Amino acid sequence: MTAGSGQRTAGGSPRRAVVAALAGAAVGPLLTGTAHGARAADRPDPARGAGDPAVGRIVRHMRELDGIAARHGGNRAAGYSGYEHSARYVERRLRAYGHRTRRLPFSYTRTDLLRDTVRQTGPRERVLDHVAVEGVAASPPGGATGALVAPADRFGDAPDSWDGVDARGRVALLELRPPKAPEGVRALPETPTGGCHGTRRAALRRTADDQTEAARTALRNAHAAGVVSVLFFLDGMDFGLLLRFDAPEDPALPPAATVFSEVAASLRADLAAGGARLHVDLELRDRKVDTFDVLTVPAxxxxxxxxxxxxxxxxxxxxxxxxxxxxxxxLLDLARSAARRAxxxxxxxxxxxxxxRGSQHFVDTEPLEPVRGYFNMDMVAAPNHVVGVYGNGPERHYTEHLAAAGQPWLEGPVDGMSDQVPFLFAGVPVAGIDTVRSRPAALKTEEEARRFGGxxxxxxxxxxxxxxxxLDNTGRAGLAVCAAASHAVLRSVTG
Ligand SMILES: [Zn+2]
Structure with a gap:
């Protein structure tokens, strides 16, 4: 799952409520946390799933992948050898099951945050919520400290914005112009480097092109005026705003970050009351990742x-x-039970x-006309599990099975930052099941513990x-439920 503890997470707290509101605006009302299911599973057996042959096969695959990570630097991340060897394992199993396979290659740039500090040092000490701007110069070694300063015209993108203002060696606070184009339906948070689900990284939203161009002019003006770092804010924006300059890095663009508008408001209050001092230390580095998807080849x-x-x-x-x-x-266990002609x-x-990246690449480059629906599986063996089901229609295949089996489940968000999202936005009906309800770091409630154990x-x-x-830190009970439900879905849609 994609989320916030990946590379691009430094200072700042998650803004989950705002993410949910934003995502809901983009794709329709979020599903609520209504619980379903029969009483039969109110007191689940913690060992449930232990004797299930499907669970046994799935855990054997998980053990193999755990060993691959252990032998390859402790991870299986895209662009690293642990991923290549994970793919080879999957391909070997698929061939043994009678499938043909192919790799769908793609590349992208991962932005690693090497330094990411924005701190107020006076008149009080505090770390400031922010998102580092991509495609600008890095801070000098150790960062830069300076007094806060603002241009005469708030935005700083006019030729005379800094006339009469002493900005040399200072940190500028600049307001971003609101976008001229109305926000479209694709106002989903962008996650160019995130990880799974619903945390800060997922809260990032990109600026519009016209905003970015105005910001570029403002950065150049600030640099010409002697500013050492820039903090941008957008009035009313209380979640992360990603600003990226795609052109080759311009040394005339000083290191910069966007801050939430509540942070900007308190900084302006400090400025009006006599001034503020800031320490900014930012360095991002782009790394090209060459990787691929593994696909079965339909007959x-x-x-x-x-x-x-x-x-x-x-x-x-x-x-x-x-x-x-x-x-x-x-997924391997599903492929095992599906004939090549299914x-x-x-x-x-x-x-x-x-x-x-990989699911988006598939959506961008493969014919979608024959695709009747997409079913996603992400985090189906959480140790303190619930069962989460999401979708915009096809989830009924899961819920019909779960209801018949007397298993409880919770509805999850259909846009919960995993691989169903590119399909969702491409107009493909989607659904999925997991053991974390799209929020792996969320705390289990008393009610959920009563219904699911844990x-x-x-x-x-x-x-x-x-x-x-x-492997030692995964669970079996939720896995057993997800496995049975997924097999039921496969039978249901393949006849
Ligand atoms: Zn993840």
Whole structure:
């Protein structure tokens, strides 16, 4: 799952409520947390799933992927050897099951945050919520400290913005112009380098092109006036705003960050009351990632089919066994039980943790006409699990099975920052199942503990995106539910 503990997360707290509101505005009302299901599972057996043959097969795949990570630097991230060897394992199993496979290659740029500090040092000390601007110069070694200054005209993009203002060696606070173009339906938060689900990284929204161009002019003006760093804000914007200059880095663009408007408001109050001092230390570095998806080859590529997908990559920080060797392994088990001529295609995505790159590449480059629906599996073995089901229609295939089996589930957000999102925006009906309700770091409630077992007050997956996301720290009970439901969905849509 894509989220906020990836590379581009430094100072600042998640803005989950705002993310939810934003995403809801983009794709329709978010599903609520209504619980469903029968009483039969109110007191689940913690060992449930232990004797399930499908769970046994899936856990064996997870163990193989855990070993691959251990032998390849502790991760299976896109662009690293652990990913290549994970893909080879998947391809070997698929061939053994009678499938043909192919790789769908793609490349992208990952922006690694090497230094990312924006701190107020006077009149009070505090770390400021911010998002580093991409495509600008880096701070000098150790960063730069300076008094806060603002141009005469708020925006700083006019030729005379800095006339009569002593800005030399200072940190400028600049307001971004609101976009001229109305916000479109694609106002989904962009996640160019994120990881799974619903945290700060997912809250980032890109500036519009006209805003970016005005900001470029403002940065050049500030540099000419002697400013050492720039803080941008957009009035009313209380979640992360991503500003990126795609041209080759211009040394006349000083290091910069966007800050939330509440931060800007308090800085302006300090400025009006006598001044503020700031320390800014920013350095981002682009790294080209060459990676690929692994796909089964349908017997008839033009015939209608359903897609089943899971991301195969981990974050660089850990082996990614719940996230998402679990979904990758469940997907292998589905492929095992599907004949090569079945109207289904199985897809292992690369680069999900950097912003759903592999699924987006598929959507951008493969014919979608034959695709009747997409089913996603991401984090199906959380140790403190719930069962989350999401979708914009096809989720009924899961819920019909769960209801018949007497299993409880919770509705999750359809745009919960995993590989269903590119399909959703391409107009493909989507659905998915997980054990974290698209929020792996969320704390389990008392009510959820009563319904699903486990421990209230602890995260669904306490080692999400961490080095401890190993096989030993995954669960079986939620996996058993997801496996049975996914097999039921496969039977249902392939007849
Ligand atoms: Zn993830």
């Amino acid at each position: 008839d590529p033009d015939a209608p089919r359903h897609l089943f997908g899971a991301h195969l990559d981990s974050v660089p920080a850990g082996p990614g066994i719940d996230d998402n060797a679990s979904g990758s392994a469940l 109207p289904a295609q199985f897809c292992w995505w690369g680069g999900e943790e950097d912003g759903m 421990t209230a007050g602890l995260p669904y997956d306490p080692r999400y995106h961490a080095a401890g996301d190993t």
